[in-house]
Amino acid sequence: MAFSFAVQAANISGFVTDKETQEPLIGATVQLVGTSYYAIVGLDGSYSVRNLPEGTYEVEVSFVGYQKIRETFSVNGQNMKRDFLMALDNNDLAEVVVSGSAIKGSEMQARTLERNAANTINVISKKAIELSPDITVANIVQRVSGLSVERNASGDPQHAIVRGMDKRYNYTLVNGVKIPSPDNQNRFIPLDIFPAQLLERLEVSKSLTPMMEGDAIGGAVNMVMKDAPEEFMLEGDIQLGYNQINLDRGFYHYDRSDLNMNSPYQQFGADYAASMGDFTTSNMMLRNKTPMPDILGSLTYGDRFLNDRLGVMLGGSFQNSYRGSDSNWYRADVDNFGSGRPTLTRLQERVSSTQQQRAAFHSKVDYVFNPQHKLYVYAGNYFLNDFRVREMLDTDVDGRNYNYLGGTGILTHITRFTSRYQNIQTSTLGGEHSFGSRGRFTMDWSGVYSLAASESPDDGIFKRNGEMRDFEFQPQNIERRNFRQWLNNTDRDLTAFLNFSYAPGIINDETRIQFGGMYRDKDRNSFFNRYIFDPTSPAFQVEGVHWDTFEDVSWALLNPRGNTSDPLNFDSYEKIAAGYINTKWDVFNTEINAGVRVEHTDQGYTLAVASQSVNPDSSQTYIDVLPSVSFKHRLNSKMNLRGSYYKALSRPGFHEIVPYRMAEEDGFDERGNPNLQRVRAHNYDVRYEFFPTLSEQVLVGAFVKDLRDPIEYTLARTNIFTGPLSLQPTNFGNAVNWGLEADFIKYYNKIGIRFNYTYTNSRITTSKIERRRENPDDPSSQLVQVSVDQTRPLQGQADHIGNLSLMYKDQVLGLDAQISAVYTGERIEFVSPFLNNDHWSRPITQLDLSVDKNIGKSLTVFVRVNNILDTPYELFVKSPLAREDAVFPYQNNVNETVVRSDRFGQSYRLGLRFRLNQ
Secondary structure (H helix, E strand, O other): OHHHHHHHOEEEEEEEEEOOOOOEOOOOEEEEOOOOOEEEOOOOOEEEEEEEOOEEEEEEEEOOOEOOEEEEEEEOOOOEEOOEEEOEOOOOHHHHHHHHHHOOOOHHHHHHHHHHOOOOEEEEEHHHHHHOOOOEHHHHHOOOOOEEEEEOOOOOEEEEEEOOEOHHHEEEEEOOEEOOOOOOOOOOOOHHHOEHHHEEEEEEEOOOOOOOOOOOOOEEEEEEEOOOOOOOEEEEEEEEEEEHHHHHHOEEEOOOOOOOOOOHHHHHOOOOOOOHHHOOOHHHOOEEEOOOOEEEEEEEEEEEEOOOOEEEEEEEEEEEEEEEEEEEEEEEEEOOOOOOOEEEEEEEEEEEEEEEEEEEEEEEEEEEEEOOEEEEEEEEEEEEEEEEEEEEEEEEOOOOOOOOOOOOOEEEEEEEEEEEEEEEEEEEEEEEEEEOOOOOEEEEEEEEEEEEEEEEEEEEEEEEEOOOEEOOOOHHHHHHOEEEEEEEEEEEEEEEEEEEEEOOOOOOOOOEEEEEEEEEEEEEEEEEEEEEEEEOOOOOOEEOOOEOOHHHOOEEEOOOOOOOOOOOOEEEEEEEEEEEEEEEEEEOOEEEEEEEEEEEEEEEEEEOOOOOOOOOEEEEEEEEEEEEEEEEEEEEOOEEEEEEEEEEEEOOOOHHHOOOEEOOOOOOEEEOOOOOOOEEEEEEEEEEEEOOOOOOEEEEEEEEEEEEOOEEEEEEOOOOOOOOOEEEEEEOOEEEEEEEEEEEEEEEOOEEEEEEEEEEEEEEEEEEEEEEEOOOOOOOOOEEEEEEEEEEOOOOOOOEEEEEEEEEEEOOOOEEEEEEEEEEOOEEEEEOOEOOOOEEEOOEEEEEEEEEEEEOOOEEEEEEEEOOOOOOEEEEEOOOOOOOOOOOOOOOOOOOEEEEEEEOOOEEEEEEEEEEEO
């Protein structure tokens, strides 16, 4: 009988789709009435009911918000194919509302936005974010085609690099509005300050329209925050986790309970002479503990009132996490004896621990007077606090004559304690209006107040030599002694937008004339005060004899009034006035947008204390005319061919044009460049788009960027032979950046695949310094320097970037699983002024895992594992050491020189998510 049943059993399969849109109805149920046979419609809209005995059956197909389908059919041992087209149930208004609101934040909405946009964009949906292992916006952007990330000291993604263009060439928006940066030097936004839980979607614009601000040569990242839903909604999550590196070696920390947020200068005035009693000591003592688990949580509430006229959305998020890194860092100089190769002068073996606290609150209220008029208010407040300890063993070495393993370098113990508080506040009041019976004339306006601030109070360094004696430096090295410093800055924006759109009825109703403008008034101020310490008599105080902890050391304060005359104390401003006009045409199945934007910039600074050695104030004014044109040709209802051209610029950061210099112990010195000029670029883009369904896509495109005066950071000296190496922003001639992109999303019932790949090729030719002997055969001949041209990629540009995600969804079990890999190829991190001495980062692959399990209709338990492979972040020079017989640790390839290696460990999280609806 078993054999007979197997022969006569059959399968029935097919697709369940929306009757109007032909889109898959994922999660619909196909039930054989009166039996235990059923199927749940999968990710591609397919279903399959297997091993049906011969007989006659009644099938019922059901989905929330749609009319049920009932049909009768007979099974005679042959496999059957049967598709079902479902129609909306317009009689059940509640279910229709559910169906209509379900598209918000969905993959379908993301694909629809990409397909309908006037410019080239990529969208990550709320659903994709929810199922990913990402906790911040910075984590999310690395999964967008063409985007890579720059990481912070804890190894977490922080800044976006779009299409090989450094972070300076991109800007960040919240709900379409540009926000200021809390960064103490630059105008780009640290994306790790924004929690992923509050996003409805993430949009990345890779081309600009005249309506968009023009300083995005690479692109624009727009965070669309959760909006008021169509009905009551309450959702949230709680997560606990650990970082493997902290489990292995513990977590280093310090006491912040009596941390002085203000320096003695700020507390008592400019004429006050500080003493050692004005400085706390508890925040300068190192401790180790097993950390508490990471705690992350969010809560969001939304609803509509007054017959749906009033919409309210409130959300909050908190994250407290512990990160660590184990690092090795070399200071690489250039050989002074003619080889032109790198020589290693210092080695730091570092152990770092960082506690990160993020908090975010946002609210949005909208009031719909009628279909023609709407007002809204948005307020967001985002915090990121970093508390970091870095313990370093610093060895001064002679890279030419010194054998590390057998020599006697000068060993220094260095501990650095850093507290940083960052905050972004933004508030928007706006309105949307349409006039006329057919809404031919529309207007929208908004006023924005934003404030970004950063405080680094009592950032201190404690040094002692290899015998654990306090280390006494020579007077000429005063900047390298023990110090305590305060570095604060604020960035205030006031911005007004006004936009109009008119449909003149020429050719057809799609014709539009759009015009408008904006004005922004930005003020930034910077405060820097550093106090230098030295041990008192006896100058060499021995641990265990004279002291056990920092508070036991006898110190002398060398500059009681600090250094508030430093150029890092300044006020700066930027005033931008912009206007645009754009025309939109839709003819022969082609949408064409053509227009121009004009931006007037007035930028400058004034030092707080005038200095004879540098320019105490400076300003520059310029006008940029930024034309753009784009087309989108609809090959059919599912295929587009689009192309665009736009001109854009990138302004220098406020900090970068100030003539400051700051000495750093755990990196290179930094200094500004008052001669820095803005960057301009011509940008070209083409893309073929195919959307088989609303949740699937195939995108293939190419881009070219022609840059004038690109800005990069280079390792430079004030004097070619003397003075410390410093990181300095510099304009470098012209450059070309081009690339190819592919983006693929496909679903197979329970399996989904996301894949994107970007190849980027940039070339810039700049002058480099080559040191060599006048007579290469005579080692005693004079050392000369010559200028040679070298062609290289742009700083931060990786040739190859790829993302691959494999998804599994079992709707019967309520199980979602995803494994994601992100690959970033090698790229230049630091540009050296010397030939063949640029610092490159090795290719890196990050592998992450996420698993979600539904418990009933409202609860989900999930697990996240990040950085499974723990691939190190490693910098190297593509040249061997100047002295090939020198022996140094961490140098494993005779053809190159490793200058840095960081490991960050795996992270694990377990969480619970809930969602309640009416």
